[in-house]
Amino acid sequence: MALQITESDVDYRTAVAAIVLEELELEESEISDSGHFIEDYEADSLSLITVVARIEKELGVAIPKTELGKLTSLELLIGAVHANAGESKGA
Numbered sequence: 001m002a003l004q005i006t007e008s009d010v011d012y013r014t015a016v017a018a019i020v021l022e023e024l025e026l027e028e029s030e031i032s033d034s035g036h037f038i039e040d041y042e043a044d045s046l047s048l049i050t051v052v053a054r055i056e057k058e059l060g061v062a063i064p065k066t067e068l069g070k071l072t073s074l075e076l077l078i079g080a081v082h083a084n085a086g087e088s089k090g091a
Contacts (some may be wrong), residue, residue, distance in 0.1 A: 012085065015059055016078050023051045033075040051077070061085045 014077050021028060024043050039044040048068065056062050063071070071077045 010079050013058065013078050014059075016055060016081055017074060019051055019054045019058065020074055020077065023047050023054070031074060033078075036075050038072070055081060059085075075090050 003042060017028075017031070020026070020037075021031060021058075024031075024037070024041050024047060031041065035041060048071070052063050052068060052071070056078060059081065061084050063080050063084050067080055069078055
């Protein structure tokens with residue numbers, strides 16, 4: 001089965017990336033999908049909690065606190081948003 005990218009996928013990616021860029025005070029050219037938030041961008045745990053809180057507030061997607069330690073890159077964070085998007089809307 002081929003992975004299909006829908007309009008909502010693109011919207012989530014754009015929105016999550018914008019939140020991360022703003023909270024970590026980065027320019028778009030400074031971040032990559034696989035860059036490690038703490039090691040590569042010198043983020044701290046408070047800024048990452050703020051990112052997740054903004055995602056919940058602005059996108060309506062709740063990410064379980066048990067997953068926070070695993071969300072070390074933009075790619076993983078976007079994946080978590082997609083994985084939890086249906087659950088948040090169905091609740």
